[in-house]
Amino acid sequence: MKLAASNITHRYGPLPVLDDVSLGVAEGEVVAVVGPSGCGKSTLLRILGGLERPDAGTVATEGAAPARSLNPITYVFQDFALLPWRTVAGNVRLPLEEHTMPESERDAVVRDALNRTGLGDFAGAWPRQLSGGMRQRVGIARALAVRPAILLMDEPLSALDGQTRELLMDDLIALHASGELSTVYVTHNLDEAVRLADRIVVLSRRPGRVRAEVRLDRPRGERRAGDAALVAQARDLWELIRADAAAADRELAR
Amino acid sequence: MTEPAGLTTKPVTFRGDLFLPRTRRVAGAAALVALVAFWQLASSVGWLDPVMAPSPREVFGSLFALARSGELAGHLAASLGRLFGGFAIGATAGVGFGLAVGLFSAVRSPGVAVVSALFPIPKIALLPLFILWFGIGEGSKLATIAFGSFFPTVVATYGAVDGVDRSLVRMGRSFGLSSWSIVRKIVLPGALPGILSGLRIASSISIVLLVAAEMIGANRGIGAMVLAAGNLMQSDRLLGGVVVLSLLGLAIAGLLGWIERKLTAWR
Numbered sequence: 207m208k209l210a211a212s213n214i215t216h217r218y219g220p221l222p223v224l225d226d227v228s229l230g231v232a233e234g235e236v237v238a239v240v241g242p243s244g245c246g247k248s249t250l251l252r253i254l255g256g257l258e259r260p261d262a263g264t265v266a267t268e269g270a271a272p273a274r275s276l277n278p279i280t281y282v283f284q285d286f287a288l289l290p291w292r293t294v295a296g297n298v299r300l301p302l303e304e305h306t307m308p309e310s311e312r313d314a315v316v317r318d319a320l321n322r323t324g325l326g327d328f329a330g331a332w333p334r335q336l337s338g339g340m341r342q343r344v345g346i347a348r349a350l351a352v353r354p355a356i357l358l359m360d361e362p363l364s365a366l367d368g369q370t371r372e373l374l375m376d377d378l379i380a381l382h383a384s385g386e387l388s389t390v391y392v393t394h395n396l397d398e399a400v401r402l403a404d405r406i407v408v409l410s411r412r413p414g415r416v417r418a419e420v421r422l423d424r425p426r427g428e429r430r431a432g433d434a435a436l437v438a439q440a441r442d443l444w445e446l447i448r449a450d451a452a453a454a455d456r457e458l459a460r
Numbered sequence: 461m462t463e464p465a466g467l468t469t470k471p472v473t474f475r476g477d478l479f480l481p482r483t484r485r486v487a488g489a490a491a492l493v494a495l496v497a498f499w500q501l502a503s504s505v506g507w508l509d510p511v512m513a514p515s516p517r518e519v520f521g522s523l524f525a526l527a528r529s530g531e532l533a534g535h536l537a538a539s540l541g542r543l544f545g546g547f548a549i550g551a552t553a554g555v556g557f558g559l560a561v562g563l564f565s566a567v568r569s570p571g572v573a574v575v576s577a578l579f580p581i582p583k584i585a586l587l588p589l590f591i592l593w594f595g596i597g598e599g600s601k602l603a604t605i606a607f608g609s610f611f612p613t614v615v616a617t618y619g620a621v622d623g624v625d626r627s628l629v630r631m632g633r634s635f636g637l638s639s640w641s642i643v644r645k646i647v648l649p650g651a652l653p654g655i656l657s658g659l660r661i662a663s664s665i666s667i668v669l670l671v672a673a674e675m676i677g678a679n680r681g682i683g684a685m686v687l688a689a690g691n692l693m694q695s696d697r698l699l700g701g702v703v704v705l706s707l708l709g710l711a712i713a714g715l716l717g718w719i720e721r722k723l724t725a726w727r
């Protein structure tokens with residue numbers, strides 16, 4: 207399934223946040239959206255998944271979702287958004303409870319999702335008992351359990367420390383190895399973008415506009431952290447947004 | 461780094477006392493025992509007039525006599541029936557209405573306006589009206605208690621609903637949960653701690669209203685028993701009734717605390 211946003215413009219009250227942004231994700235493609243903080247990345251992602259109505263512009267999918275998909279467009283949140291009163295397994299089960307299926311199948315789906323994210327031994331744990339990295343794994347397991355066609359990830363690694371981030375990055379690369387998951391990956395971290403993305407969309411400071419698009423041709427599986435080519439790419443991106451980031455940093459919060 | 465000779469070392473003084481008192485159940489019980497013991501001492505030594513302020517021994521003695529004759533059970537049954545009946549009606553309606561105020565724009569402003577206007581009325585002032593409407597019997601007492609526990613429950617419930625993390629609701633929406641599922645699985649559990657603390661307040665208010673209502677128009681119930689004892693200058697009986705009310709309040713608080721611990725084990 208493809209996802210395409212055309213000419214998205216959005217404002218919060220008097221504050222223009224997005225200005226005529228168009229963005230498409232092809233089947234199995236990973237698109238990273240980078241830009242200085244406050245430029246409207248999260249807003250764009252909410253609009254892409256139908257959680258927010260844009261002032262102007264449209265979002266449309268193209269092609270049917272696989273029949274087995276329970277929630278074709280699925281989010282992974284920066285703050286994990288786990289229910290603290292549900293165990294790890296209970297959180298993964300939550301979206302499945304919305305669908306009629308035999309209890310045994312539901313259990314199997316939950317178990318499979320937990321195993322794929324290395325959480326098999328933590329099914330009965332409470333979210334508060336887990337480290338940040340493990341909590342985000344629960345968020346990813348919950349997303350996988352509904353078999354999405356399109357994954358929308360809002361800074362999924364930004365709340366984690368550098369080492370945990372590195373571990374989860376490897377998991378995300380493995381997740382996309384099959385090439386079936388179209389993904390929009392929002393981040394302010396350029397290293398993450400050059401490791402994961404097939405294409406990077408660079409937004410300007412608020413109001414966000416598409417400033418540049420960079421295609422990365424090297425297969426994801428061959429990229430290694432610290433590769434000279436990746437470092438150079440990240441540096442080029444940084445040169446592109448440096449002035450914007452500095453200006454955004456000096457803006458008054460609202 | 462080598463230390464120059466003659467410099468004195470000084471330990472850094474601790475200044476991290478954060479006023480975080482710890483719970484010690486034994487100390488709590490001991491305080492109550494000490495209070496009763498001091499009261500008994502004051503009576504035994506003769507500081508207290510035995511007619512105006514009987515000793516604990518006399519109070520508990522008359523309480524046991526009341527219990528043995530079955531009189532106490534009768535009063536207690538009448539009071540408990542009113543209390544739990546009225547509280548159950550008021551709390552259930554209050555949680556329901558509070559949820560509606562917390563969730564729906566259409567209910568919010570009208571609901572808050574009505575609650576703000578009616579909350580400050582001393583509910584016991586409405587008892588005469590309720591007697592006109594529901595008769596002098598159980599109806600008017602149930603209505604007073606239900607009315608009294610309704611408002612604090614509403615206020616606590618919608619406050620708690622407002623406090624539920626909207627990012628969790630957004631998560632529920634993004635996974636296609638129905639509105640009913642979101643209320644049941646996200647809003648209610650998230651609001652539960654706040655709702656329970658509202659129920660604590662509502663339960664104390666209910667006891668106050670129970671006794672007041674029983675003093676105005678009842679011949680059975682702890683409140684009626686206390687009033688009758690006062691009219692007959694039976695201060696030991698009177699205080700016995702007061703002790704029962706205190707124990708009743710303790711028991712309800714303990715019950716709510718137990719329910720809270722069961723339901724919020726995830727914290």
Ligand SMILES: Nc1ncnc2c1ncn2[C@@H]1O[C@H](COP(=O)(O)OP(=O)(O)O)[C@@H](O)[C@H]1O
Pocket residue numbers: 218223241242243244245246247248249250412460
């Ligand atoms: N619900 C909202 N109401 C008002 N302003 C908002 C809201 N959400 C975001 N904003 C503002 O819109 C701008 C873009 O926010 P966001 O999309 O979260 O940026 P980013 O994710 O790129 O950091 C920010 O200035 C933010 O303060």
Ligand SMILES: [Mg+2]
Pocket residue numbers: 247248249361
């Ligand atoms: Mg953001």
